[in-house]
Amino acid sequence: MRAGRVDHAVDHDGAVDLLRRSYAAVPAGETVRLAKRTSNLFRPRSAPSVPGLDVSGLGGVIGVDPVARTADVQGMCTYERLVAATLPHGLMPLVVPQLRTITLGGAVTGLGIESTSFRHGLPHESVLELDVLTGAGEIVTARPDGEHADLFAAFPNSLGSLGYATRLRIELAPVRRYVALRNVRFTDLDALTSAIGEVTATGSWAGEPVDAMDGVMFSPGEAYLVLATFTDDAPQVSDYTGQGIYYRSLPRRTRDWLTTHDYLWRWDTDWFWCSAAFGAQHPVVRRLWPARLRRSDVYHRLVRLEHRHQVAARIDRLRGQPARERVVQDVEIPLEGTAGFLRWFAREVRMSPVWLCPLRLREPAGPGSARAWPLYPLRPGQNYVNIGFWGTVPITGGAADGDVNRLVERAVSDAGGHKSLYSDAYYDREAFDRLYGGDTWRAVKDRYDPDHRLTGLYEKAVARK
Secondary structure, eight states: OOTTOEEOSOOHHHHHHHHHHHHHTSOTTSOBOBOOSOOOOOSOOOOOSSOOBOOTTOOSEEEEETTTTEEEEETTOBHHHHHHHHGGGTEEESSOOSSTTOBHHHHHHHOOOOTTHHHHOSGGGGEEEEEEEETTSOEEEEOSSSTTHHHHHHOTTOTTSSEEEEEEEEEEEEOOSEEEEEEEEESOHHHHHHHHHHHHHHSEETTEEOSEEEEEEEETTEEEEEEEEEESOOSOOOOOSSSOOHHHHTTTOSEEEEEHHHHHTTTTTTTTTGGGGGTTTSHHHHHHSOGGGOSHHHHHHHHHHHHHHOHHHHHHHHTTOOOEEEEEEEEEEEHHHHHHHHHHHHHHTOOOOEEEEEEOOOOOSSSSOOOOOTTSOOOTTOOEEEEEEEEEEEOOTTOOTTHHHHHHHHHHHHTTOEEOSSSOOOOOHHHHHHHTTHHHHHHHHHHHOTTOOBOOHHHHHTOOO
């Protein structure tokens, strides 16, 4: 144990050995995939025909170094478990994705974002090194420089098509006990995007520092930026894990305070606002629904059950209601085009609310430009806003399932943006390769998975099986 480091009781070597033995057990020629029951993905997935990789021992925190402000974490460790290990040291990951059961490996290979992203970029930008089980069955340690720098750069947004992270060393940031919130209302989207630009440039708003920033648009005439500042003092503390519902507080409160723990998971209790689809926001149902089960992974399991059994869809058909298209997406739009995209979205898609999360690729600590990531090529120096919308729309007037998602994809491309790949995608292969670094991906794939044992990136993200 290094001086200052706090090690946890994790048999990492044994877990990696179990993983490698499970890889060896997959018959030659068969696709290699994880044996994993839970997921935060909305993409369709085919049922495995052979045993998958055993990652059952890779869900822990290996150690935290409060002096160096780093953590060594296994690839299947959830952010919920990692935060529980770092907060007692007054530390947190630089970016903590909003849902508790997102894993470190998942956030890096599949991207993640949260309210500190306007300062710290995306989760993979705080990774110092990672061990990867490649498609060839080898464990390699990838760093920004050196022998495996190509894998390090291509791993973000590779979705497990190049390998699986078994260990990640990440940077941590100091935090305080509480988070003070200012909920700033905007009735004009151009004024909102101007404010985002000012906060990003100065790190402050109206003379007060801003450590984290996100927001919600209820309509083009009603949107809120939530400006957060870490603090050791709070005159009162709100609790949105009980009867209170966080997103509903934004129009009602101009100032609010949460513990840092509750701030990090403020969106998880109601899966942003999606818990309404299960009745969890109805006052009577909410009192009966145990608080420990009001969390995103529970709702996600309910969604998977509905996809499998189509109970709600059958009821809608009996009631004469049209079928519905799932529109579950997160897209990154350049800041200067955000207001226009939001107006288009409100007019054409008509889903509300939507989440707003400003981001910018992380600036280097010393001289030099920000690192570019070829499989999700956001532009260094460019301010973006992640726009998240999650729900369904009716399929009417001769439309087909997928039409609205295709419309969104075209609008995102027209705005110079990018779309995350955790949900439905409809790109043809040529467009996909252009948008998601196809040439780079193929070169890295051929080096680390020469027999293509792992499912390809396009096949994972787009192709239906």
